[in-house]
Amino acid sequence: MIPLNPQTLRPSRRSLLTGALIGGVFVLGFQPKAQAQAPGGTALNPFQAYLRIAPDGRVTVISAHFDMGQGIYHGLATLAAEELSVPLSQVSVEGGASNPRAYGNLTAGGAFQFTGGSSGIPSSWERYRRAGATAREMLRSAAAAAWNVPVSEVLAENGQLTAGSRRAGYGDMIAAAARLPVPSNVALKPASQWTLIGKTPPERIDSRDKTNGSQNYTLDMRLPGMLIAVVAHPPRFGATVQSFDAAKARAVRGVVDVVQIPRGVAVVADTTWAAIKGREALTVTWNEARAEKRGSADLRKAYLEAAERAGAPAANRGDADAALGRAARLIEATYEFPYLAHAAIEPLGAVVRRARDGTIEIWGGHQMPDIYQTIASQIAGVTPDQIKMHVMKSGGGFGRRAVLDGDVVAEAVSVAKAINWRAPVKLTWTREDDMTGGRYRPMYVHKMRVGLDAQGRISGWHQRIVGQSIMSNTPFEGFAVRNGVDATSVEGASDTPYQIADLRVEVTNTSVGVPVLWWRAVGHTHTAYAVETMIDEIASATGKDPVQLRRELLAENARERAVLDLAADKAGWTTEPAPGRFRGVAVHQSFKTYVALVVEISMSGQDVRVERVVAAVDCGIAINPDNVVAQIEGGIGFGLGAILGEELTLTDGVVDQKNYDSYTPLRIDRMPKVEVHILPSTASPTGVGEPGTPPIGPALANAVAKATGRRVRLLPFAKGMTS
Amino acid sequence: MRITVNGEVRDLSALDPDMPLLWALRDVVGLTGTKYGCGVAQCGACTVHVDGVATRACQTPLSSVGNGQVITIEGLNTPVARAVQDAWTTLAVAQCGYCQSGQIMSAVALLSENKRPSDADIDAAMTGNLCRCATYNRVRAAIHQAARSLA
Numbered sequence: 001m002i003p004l005n006p007q008t009l010r011p012s013r014r015s016l017l018t019g020a021l022i023g024g025v026f027v028l029g030f031q032p033k034a035q036a037q038a039p040g041g042t043a044l045n046p047f048q049a050y051l052r053i054a055p056d057g058r059v060t061v062i063s064a065h066f067d068m069g070q071g072i073y074h075g076l077a078t079l080a081a082e083e084l085s086v087p088l089s090q091v092s093v094e095g096g097a098s099n100p101r102a103y104g105n106l107t108a109g110g111a112f113q114f115t116g117g118s119s120g121i122p123s124s125w126e127r128y129r130r131a132g133a134t135a136r137e138m139l140r141s142a143a144a145a146a147w148n149v150p151v152s153e154v155l156a157e158n159g160q161l162t163a164g165s166r167r168a169g170y171g172d173m174i175a176a177a178a179r180l181p182v183p184s185n186v187a188l189k190p191a192s193q194w195t196l197i198g199k200t201p202p203e204r205i206d207s208r209d210k211t212n213g214s215q216n217y218t219l220d221m222r223l224p225g226m227l228i229a230v231v232a233h234p235p236r237f238g239a240t241v242q243s244f245d246a247a248k249a250r251a252v253r254g255v256v257d258v259v260q261i262p263r264g265v266a267v268v269a270d271t272t273w274a275a276i277k278g279r280e281a282l283t284v285t286w287n288e289a290r291a292e293k294r295g296s297a298d299l300r301k302a303y304l305e306a307a308e309r310a311g312a313p314a315a316n317r318g319d320a321d322a323a324l325g326r327a328a329r330l331i332e333a334t335y336e337f338p339y340l341a342h343a344a345i346e347p348l349g350a351v352v353r354r355a356r357d358g359t360i361e362i363w364g365g366h367q368m369p370d371i372y373q374t375i376a377s378q379i380a381g382v383t384p385d386q387i388k389m390h391v392m393k394s395g396g397g398f399g400r401r402a403v404l405d406g407d408v409v410a411e412a413v414s415v416a417k418a419i420n421w422r423a424p425v426k427l428t429w430t431r432e433d434d435m436t437g438g439r440y441r442p443m444y445v446h447k448m449r450v451g452l453d454a455q456g457r458i459s460g461w462h463q464r465i466v467g468q469s470i471m472s473n474t475p476f477e478g479f480a481v482r483n484g485v486d487a488t489s490v491e492g493a494s495d496t497p498y499q500i501a502d503l504r505v506e507v508t509n510t511s512v513g514v515p516v517l518w519w520r521a522v523g524h525t526h527t528a529y530a531v532e533t534m535i536d537e538i539a540s541a542t543g544k545d546p547v548q549l550r551r552e553l554l555a556e557n558a559r560e561r562a563v564l565d566l567a568a569d570k571a572g573w574t575t576e577p578a579p580g581r582f583r584g585v586a587v588h589q590s591f592k593t594y595v596a597l598v599v600e601i602s603m604s605g606q607d608v609r610v611e612r613v614v615a616a617v618d619c620g621i622a623i624n625p626d627n628v629v630a631q632i633e634g635g636i637g638f639g640l641g642a643i644l645g646e647e648l649t650l651t652d653g654v655v656d657q658k659n660y661d662s663y664t665p666l667r668i669d670r671m672p673k674v675e676v677h678i679l680p681s682t683a684s685p686t687g688v689g690e691p692g693t694p695p696i697g698p699a700l701a702n703a704v705a706k707a708t709g710r711r712v713r714l715l716p717f718a719k720g721m722t723s
Numbered sequence: 724m725r726i727t728v729n730g731e732v733r734d735l736s737a738l739d740p741d742m743p744l745l746w747a748l749r750d751v752v753g754l755t756g757t758k759y760g761c762g763v764a765q766c767g768a769c770t771v772h773v774d775g776v777a778t779r780a781c782q783t784p785l786s787s788v789g790n791g792q793v794i795t796i797e798g799l800n801t802p803v804a805r806a807v808q809d810a811w812t813t814l815a816v817a818q819c820g821y822c823q824s825g826q827i828m829s830a831v832a833l834l835s836e837n838k839r840p841s842d843a844d845i846d847a848a849m850t851g852n853l854c855r856c857a858t859y860n861r862v863r864a865a866i867h868q869a870a871r872s873l874a
Contacts, residue, residue, distance in 0.1 A: 069819025069856050207812040210820025213756020213796035217821060220755035228750070253739055272759070273739065273746040345760050345768060345855045346821045395758070395821025396855045431761040626815055630858070634818055637857020660765035660853060669846040671859035 046138070047178040049102035050131035051080060057159050057171040059086050062096040064103035064113060064127070065120040066367045067206075068344070068397030069634075070689040071627040072120040074204045076128045078623055082196040083132030083189060086159040086170065088205060095391025097369040098384075114368045116402050116518065118591035118687025121623065125685050133186045135177070139170055142177035191621075191682070200626040206393070218364050218392045219428060221351040226424040227256055229415045230275035230433075232284050233264045236291035236653040237438055238513045241265060241284060248281035258282065259418035263407075266415045272428055292513025293653040299443060299512060300336065306466045307334065307447040311506035312484030314465075315494035323460030323502035327451025331537055335448070335713045337467075337526040338647040340441035340519055341663055346395020347434040350412035353424035354380075360387045364409055365394030367402035375406040379413045398638070399518040400439060404474045407439075435663055436655040440648055441519030442468040444489075446530040456542030458553075461503040463493055463530065468516045469509040484509065488518065492527030492590060492694065497560055498535065498553040514650065520638055524590040524694040529643075529715075532586040532698030537711060546585050546702065547573055559618050560587050562679055563596040566616035570677050571598035581611065584703030586695040593691035594618040594679075595632065599672075599699040603707050606721045610640060610672035610700060615692065617676060620683035628688050629676040635692020636674055641666030643697040645718045726788045728752055729798025740786035745769045747785055748795060756796035756824045760853070767852035770825035771795050777832035779851075796824040804831045806872045810865035818856035826852045830866050839870055 047053070052060040061080045065072045073093035081091050096103050097113065104110040106127065107119040136156045143161040144151040146168075154163045161168045191197075209215040234240065244265050246258035254274025259266050267278035294302075324330065350364035360380055366372050369389040377384040394401060412427035419425070429437065444467035451460040470488045471480035480486060485507055487494075494505040519525060535553070539546040547568045554560045564587045568574070577583055580602050587596040600612040615632050622628045645664045649656045657663035701712050704721075714720035724736050728748065735747055743762075748754045748771070757780055760768030764779040771780045772794040799808070807830050810816075817823045826849070833840055833848040840848070845863050854862065 069817075069821075071818065203812045204815045204817070206820065207815055207817055210817035210823050211808045211811045211827065212799075213754075213824050215820050216755070217758075219759060220749075222753060222755070271738075271742070271746055271750040273742045273750070276762075277739075343855060345758075345766060345819070345853065347759070394819065395760075396819045398855070428759075431763070431766075630815065630818060630861070633860055634857045637859060638855070641857070659763050660761050661763065665853060665855055666857055666859075667853060668849045668859040668862060671857060671863075674860060 044102055045178070045182050046131040046135040047174070049096070049099060050128065051084070051135050053170050053174040055171040055174070057090060057169040059084065059091045059170070061091060061093045061128070063093050064096055064105070064124065066095060066115040066365060066391055066394070066401070068365065068367075068394045068401065070120070070631060071204060071624065072115070073206060073393070074627060075121055075623050076124055077205050078196045079124060079128035080132035082194060083129045084136050085157050088196060088201050090159055091205060093205065097366065097389035097391050098373060100370055112370045114402060116367065116399065118593065118690045121685050121687050122592070129188050130186065133188050134183060137183050137186050138177040138180050139173050141180055142173040143168060146173065146176065197623050198621065198625065200624070204627065215393065217346050217395050218351060219346055219349045219426070221363050221426055223351070223353055223424040226351070226426055227268050227270060227419075228272045228275045229266045229268045229412070229425050229427045230272070230279045230430065231261065231264045231266045231411055231415070231427070232279050232282055233433060233437060234286045234291065236286070236288055236293060237515060239286040239288045239291040242287040243285045245283040248283070249278040252278040252281055257419050259415065261411060261414035261418055263411055263414070266418065268415065268419055268425065275428070276430065291653060294512070295651045295653065296443070296649040303443070303445040303466045303510065304334070306508045306510065307445050307464050309508070311464055311466070311508035313504065314485045314490040314507045315503060315505040317500065318502035320460045320462045320502045320504035324449060324451040324462060326453070327459040328454045329452050331450045331452070331534070331541060333448045333534065333537070333711070333713055335446040335526070335530050337444040337529070337715050338649065339443045339514065340642050340646055341435055341648050341657070342396070342398040342400035342439070342519055343435060343660070343663060343665060344394070344396030344398055344400055347431055348400070348408045348429040348437070349427055350408045351424065351426045352412045352416040354416065354421040358382060358386060360413075361390060362387060362409060362413070363390040363392055365397060365401040366391045366409070367397065368404070371404065372406040372409040375410055376413045379410060380417060398520040399522070403439060403517065404476065431660070432658045435658055438515035439517035440514065441525060442470065442516040444526045446526065448530060448534055450534060450538060452538065452541060456544070458500050458538065459502070461500045463505045465490055465493065465505065465507045465527075467510060468512050468514070470516055470518055470522070472509060488523045490527065491523040492588065493531055496531055497557045497589065498531070499555065500553070520635070521590050521690040521693040524588065524690075525639070525642075528586070528588040528590070528694035529697045529701070532588060532695065533701045533711065536584070536698070536702040536705065540705065550585075550587060559594045560589060563587060563594045563616040563618050566677055566679060567596035567598045567614050570616065570675065571600070571614035573598060582703045582707035584699045584701065584706060586699035586702065588695045590691045590694055592686040593688055595691045595695050597636070597695045597699040599696070599703045601700065601703045601707060608644070608700070608704055608717060608721070610670070613672050613674045613696070615674060615676045616679060617688065617691070618679040618681060619688050619691070620681050620685040622678045622681075623685055625678055628678055631688040632676045632692040633674045635690065636696045637666050637671055639693035639696040640670070640672070640700070643700060643716060644670065645716050647716050647719065724785060726785065726791070726793060728754065728793045729795060735785060738785060741784050743781050744771070744783040744785055744788060744793065745780035748780060754795050754797050758821055758824055760822065765853070766822070767825040767829060768822045770828040770852065772828060772832060775832065775835060777829045796828060799827070799831060801831070801835070803834050803869070803873060806869040807831050807834065807865070810868040810872065814861050814865045814868065816858050816861040816865050818858055822852060822854045826854065826862055830862070830869070834866065834869060834873065838873065840866060
C-alpha cells in the first residue's frame with residue numbers, strides 16, 4: 001500500500017477533515033471551513049468549469065462524476081441543458097478532474113471529487129442546473145450588449161438567442177459571454193417549465209457510440225509508441241516479490257522489458273498477447289511470510305465463533321436482552337454471506353504517458369481522481385499539478401474503481417517509471433487478475449435472535465454482524481470507524497426503519513488479509529437480506545400477511561409504506577398467484593432511495609426460477625425516468641446473479657475462481673421480467689445506481705420460503721438450497 | 724498470413740500465428756470496438772463474424788482464420804445490422820456499453836439466420852453474451868423490435 005497522508009489530500013487550505021457521516025456510505029468527510037460561496041460553487045464561471053460551447057453551438061458538459069454505465073453523463077447533460085435551453089442532441093459530456101472547488105462531491109462537503117454512494121445526482125441537482133442557468137444569463141447579457149437592447153428583451157431558447165428580428169446562435173455569443181461578470185442567484189426554472197427533466201427523450205446521449213463500437217474505454221486507448229504491461233501479482237494476498245527470473249519471458253516475441261514494481265513483476269510488450277505470453281514464461285518466487293493463508297472454511301469457522309461473542313454496539317434501542325428474556329418464543333437464525341467480486345466486464349487498467357517537459361497524463365476509470373492524482377504524483381516524484389487526469393467512461397464498476405490506494409493507477413505509473421518513462425504504458429489486468437486481485441464485498445456472518453410475545457409482537461431484536469471493515473486500515477480509518485463500528489458494515493440494520501422498541505445491533509470487524517471494498521449498495525447487500533427475511537419469518541410465525549406486518553412496523557415511515565403499497569398493488573399481492581407460482585416481498589431504503597419489490601417464482605425441484613419482479617421506487621424527482629427504470633432493472637439483475645450463484649472462495653489463501661466459468665453472474669436465460677413503477681414525487685432527487693440491488697435477495701428468499709418452507713440463510717442459493 | 728477484416732486484406736505475417744484474432748484486431752489492426760472481457764470465450768464481448776457466424780475472437784488463433792471473412796462491429800452494414808443497432812439505440816439498451824458490441828454481433832448473426840426468433844431462440848443465441856449491467860430485458864426487446872422492423 002502506498003503511504004498516504006490524508007493531509008496531503010486536502011484540496012485547499014481552507015478545508016478541514018471532519019469525518020462527517022454521509023449517507024451511511026462515504027464516511028470520508030471533507031468539509032470546507034469557510035463557505036465563501038453559495039452551495040454548488042455558483043461563483044465559478046460556468047464556462048471555466050462546467051460547460052463549453054463551440055462556435056457551431058455544440059455544448060460540452062464537463063462532468064464532476066464518473067460514468068461506469070449508470071448514466072450520470074446523461075443526467076448531468078439533462079440538468080444543464082434544461083436550464084441552458086438547448087436540445088439534448090446538441091450536448092455531449094466529458095469527464096472533469098483536478099478542480100475540487102468545481103467538482104468536489106457536495107454530499108461529502110464538496111472538497112474532493114468522487115463518485116459513489118449513489119451521490120452523483122444529489123450532488124449535482126443544484127450545481128448543474130445552476131451552471132446551465134448562469135451560462136444562459138451570461139449569453140443573454142452578451143447578446144443584449146451586442147444588440148444594444150435590454151436583457152429582458154433577449155430570449156434564450158433551443159440554443160438560439162433572439163430579440164425581435166435579431167437572432168444568434170449560442171456559439172456566436174460565447175466569446176463575449178464568457179468574459180462577463182458571473183451573476184449570482186440566477187433563478188432556476190420552476191418544475192412547470194421543464195421540458196427535459198422528468199421526460200423521456202428519444203435516446204440516451206451515449207447510446208449511438210455504445211452501439212457502433214466507437215465508444216472508447218481505457219483498455220481501448222492507443223497512443224503512438226505505447227507499450228502494454230501485464231503484471232504478475234502474488235497468488236496470496238500480502239505476499240511480495242522475493243526474486244524473479246525473466247530470461248524466458250524476455251525471449252517471448254514482442255516482450256520489451258520485465259521490471260519489478262511494488263506490487264509484483266511487470267512484463268512490458270508491444271502487444272497484449274505478447275505481454276500475457278511473457279507473463280506465462282516468467283518465474284517469480286514470492287515471499288509469503290506475511291501472506292494470508294487461510295481458506296474460506298477457516299474464515300467461516302472463525303466468523304461463526306466470533307458471532308458467539310459480543311461485538312461493538314452499532315445500535316441500541318430500549319433493552320433487547322430484557323425483552324428477549326420475557327419473550328414467549330424465539331426465532332434464531334444465522335446467515336452466511338460470501339465474498340463477492342465486482343467482475344466488471346471491462347477489466348481494470350490505466351494508461352500513463354509522460355511528455356518531454358515532465359508532465360504526465362493518466363487515463364482511466366478514475367472514480368476518485370483527486371486521490372489518484374496525489375498518489376501518482378508521489379510515485380512519479382512530481383507535484384500533483386504536473387499530472388493531467390483523463391476520466392474515461394468505464395465498462396462497469398460497481399464500486400471496484402473507487403480504491404483509496406489507487407491500485408491500477410499506482411501500478412501503471414510504477415511501470416512507466418520503472419522503464420524510465422521511455423514509452424506510454426497501458427496497464428491491462430486480465431480477467432484472471434481482476435477476479436483474483438482482491439477488493440471484494442466482504443464475507444459476513446449475521447447471528448440473529450428475535451423474540452415474540454404471546455400476542456406475536458416483537459419482543460427484542462438482537463443482531464450480531466461479523467466481517468471485515470472496509471474503512472479500517474485505510475488513511476480514513478480514524479474518521480470512518482467510530483468506537484469499533486464501521487458504518488459500512490451495519491448500514492441498513494443499525495438504522496432499520498422498523499419500529500422495534502428493544503433492538504441491539506453489534507458488529508465485530510475481523511482482521512483478514514483479503515482486501516475488501518464497497519460493492520454496489522455496500523452494507524445493504526447483506527443487511528437488507530438478513531432484516532427483510534427475518535421480518536418475513538416473523539410474519540410466517542405469527543400468521544400475518546408480510547405486507548401488512550411491514551405496514552404496521554412502518555407506521556411512521558410514509559415513503560417506505562408508499563413504495564410497498566405501490567409494488568403490492570401492481571403485483572396483485574392480494575390475489576392468489578397462478579398455480580405453481582409463489583410470491584415474496586421486500587422493501588429497503590438505501591442512499592435515500594426507497595425500493596419495494598414483489599417477486600414471483602416457480603420451482604422445479606430445487607431450481608428456483610424468477611418469473612417476474614414488480615418494483616416500486618421513490619427516488620424523489622426522476623430526472624431521467626427511463627434511466628431510473630434501467631438502473632432498477634440492472635440493479636435487480638446484478639443482485640439476483642449474486643444471490644443465485646456468485647461466490648468467491650479461497651483455498652489456503654488462494655482465490656478459487658479465476659474467470660466467468662466459475663464465478664457466474666446472471667445471464668439472459670435467468671433474467672426475469674421486471675416492471676418498474678416510479679412513485680411521482682416533488683422531493684429532491686436521489687440516486688438510483690445502487691438501491692435496486694439490496695431488496696432482490698430477500699424478496700426472492702421470501703418467495704422460496706413460501707414455496708418450500710425452506711429459509712435460505714447460506715448464500716448463494718446454489719449452496720444454500722442444497723445444504 | 725493475410726486475413727480479410729471488414730473487406731480489407733491485412734498482412735499480419737509479422738505476428739505470432741497463435742495470437743488470438745482479438746488481440747490482432749485491437750492492438751495491431753486498431754479496431755477496438757471488439758472488446759476483451761475474459762479471454763476464455765465465457766463472456767462474448769469479443770464476438771465477431773467469421774463468414775457470418777458469430778465467433779469468439781479471443782479463442783480464434785490467427786492461423787485458423789484462413790480465407791474467412793472477418794466482420795467486426797465497425798464493419799456492420801447490412802439491413803439486419805442497421806435494424807439491430809437502431810433498436811438498440813431507441814430502447815437505450817446500453818448502460819456501460821462495454822459488452823454491447825458482442826451482444827449486437829450475436830444478435831445480428833441470430834436475426835440473419837432466424838427472422839422471427841422466440842424467447843427460447845434468443846436465450847439459446849445470447850446466453851454466451853454476459854452483461855454485467857444486466858441489460859438483458861432490453862436486449863431481448865431490441866431483438867424482437869428489430870425482427871418486427873425487418874418483417
